Amino acid sequence: MVSPSPLRIVALxxxxxxxxxxxxxxxxxxxxPDTEVHLAWHDTRPVVTDCGWxxxxxxxxxxxxxxxVLFVPGGKGAFDLFDDKVALDFLRRQAAGASWVTSVCTGSxxxxxxxxxxxRRATSHWSALPMLAELGAIPTSERVVxxxxxxTGAGVTSGIDFALVLAxxxxxxxxxxxxxxxxxxxxxxxxxxGSPATADPExxxxxxxxxxxxxxxxxxxxxxxxxxSAR
Amino acid sequence: MVSPSPLRIVALxxxxxxxxxxxxxxxxxxxxPDTEVHLAWHDTRPVVTDCGWxxxxxxxxxxxxxxxVLFVPGGKGAFDLFDDKVALDFLRRQAAGASWVTSVCTGSxxxxxxxxxxxRRATSHWSALPMLAELGAIPTSERVVxxxxxxTGAGVTSGIDFALVLAxxxxxxxxxxxxxxxxxxxxxxxxxxGSPATADPExxxxxxxxxxxxxxxxxxxxxxxxxxSAR
Numbered sequence: 001m002v003s004p005s006p007l008r009i010v011a012l013x014x015x016x017x018x019x020x021x022x023x024x025x026x027x028x029x030x031x032x033p034d035t036e037v038h039l040a041w042h043d044t045r046p047v048v049t050d051c052g053w054x055x056x057x058x059x060x061x062x063x064x065x066x067x068x069v070l071f072v073p074g075g076k077g078a079f080d081l082f083d084d085k086v087a088l089d090f091l092r093r094q095a096a097g098a099s100w101v102t103s104v105c106t107g108s109x110x111x112x113x114x115x116x117x118x119x120r121r122a123t124s125h126w127s128a129l130p131m132l133a134e135l136g137a138i139p140t141s142e143r144v145v146x147x148x149x150x151x152t153g154a155g156v157t158s159g160i161d162f163a164l165v166l167a168x169x170x171x172x173x174x175x176x177x178x179x180x181x182x183x184x185x186x187x188x189x190x191x192x193x194g195s196p197a198t199a200d201p202e203x204x205x206x207x208x209x210x211x212x213x214x215x216x217x218x219x220x221x222x223x224x225x226x227x228x229s230a231r
Numbered sequence: 232m233v234s235p236s237p238l239r240i241v242a243l244x245x246x247x248x249x250x251x252x253x254x255x256x257x258x259x260x261x262x263x264p265d266t267e268v269h270l271a272w273h274d275t276r277p278v279v280t281d282c283g284w285x286x287x288x289x290x291x292x293x294x295x296x297x298x299x300v301l302f303v304p305g306g307k308g309a310f311d312l313f314d315d316k317v318a319l320d321f322l323r324r325q326a327a328g329a330s331w332v333t334s335v336c337t338g339s340x341x342x343x344x345x346x347x348x349x350x351r352r353a354t355s356h357w358s359a360l361p362m363l364a365e366l367g368a369i370p371t372s373e374r375v376v377x378x379x380x381x382x383t384g385a386g387v388t389s390g391i392d393f394a395l396v397l398a399x400x401x402x403x404x405x406x407x408x409x410x411x412x413x414x415x416x417x418x419x420x421x422x423x424x425g426s427p428a429t430a431d432p433e434x435x436x437x438x439x440x441x442x443x444x445x446x447x448x449x450x451x452x453x454x455x456x457x458x459x460s461a462r
Binding site: 180186 | 391411
């Protein structure tokens with residue numbers, strides 16, 4: 001239970017990130033003792049999230065310090081990163097020196113496209129999860145999945161659960177519980193519709209229908225490149 | 232179940248806002264049909280949140296369109312707004328024309344300081360809730376409290392529950408359930424420590440100890456001003 005001091009958390013920030021994928025964990029991180037959070041992107045101009053407004057990166061991919069925890073949120077933009085060699089190289093370089101390599105939601109696809117989940121059990125948004133196999137990961141339908149130093153969270157809101165699990169691993173259960181209490185994380189969803197196991201099957205089918213062919217093709221192209229670079 | 236088109240949601244953005252208070256609801260709002268979210272502050276320069284990084288306002292207090300839903304997140308900065316006459320006037324003006332007047336966490340203190348929760352049942356972060364009586368509201372220990380067109384959410388993470396309740400009121404249960412499924416909001420906290428009812432009593436006492444005397448005095452000064460303006 002010894003943590004580096006300060007603990008450096010590096011999150012990749014990118015256009016069309018799902019805002020809550022980032023902020024759920026970041027809010028937990030903000031309440032941890034002696035912890036720095038860096039938001040890294042190509043440059044430090046404001047980046048538009050999927051909520052339609054902008055967050056300002058705190059550093060660049062070139063200048064970012066080495067992470068103790070590398071974290072990749074998801075969102076539509078996570079798939080655009082497949083073609084961004086500089087961002088994927090950044091993830092590989094950071095991952096090599098990080099104690100933990102992590103993601104939430106479809107951020108696991110970006111990690112996998114960088115070759116960082118090959119042969120690892122990992123999760124993602126439930127509607128995209130089966131596709132993760134195309135990139136060499138082992139799709140695992142759990143809220144938070146730990147395989148070695150890889151920790152992945154499922155869709156969007158799972159980022160809060162993920163971050164508390166991570167906090168407990170690094171700082172111990174008492175610190176994680178204190179953060180949970182301060183964030184009043186005693187959830188009371190008004191409906192039981194948050195998982196494909198409990199939601200109306202028609203609703204589930206309609207949501208799966210949103211994972212379109214173009215996205216599958218992007219994943220397959222990324223998988224082909226990953227195969228080439230491994231040869 | 233008729234909603235205005237587009238539905239205009241106006242969130243007050245301010246320095247030291249608790250980031251998740253804003254983003255939990257904003258993420259739900261971002262998945263609603265025909266909905267605009269505006270982030271309003273004095274000017275459109277980036278505003279530093281309690282996570283240490285910045286969000287860019289989309290409009291100013293002067294230029295902001297009339298809200299259908301007025302929303303105030305909480306955080307340390309919510310108490311600094313007590314002395315900000317322009318911001319409180321903005322809230323009063325917007326509230327007069329809004330269908331719903333809402334807050335999460337200590338945002339209810341800002342609404343109350345503007346005189347917008349007088350005589351209303353309302354909630355807030357559990358550790359601050361009793362103080363809400365000083366500002367004329369009726370502290371109500373529930374996750375989401377509805378009193379007329381006022382809806383308040385409890386601490387931080389309750390914003391997600393609050394926003395789903397609001398979405399159901401405006402768009403109907405089916406739309407809210409669809410958003411819940413897309414955000415995979417099927418929470419699985421690793422500990423049962425998110426409420427003072429379940430957390431370790433020592434942890435609860437330590438967290439209450441953080442609500443300091445200075446904050447209570449600020450609330451009392453705001454209450455005195457509210458009393459004067461009501462005379």
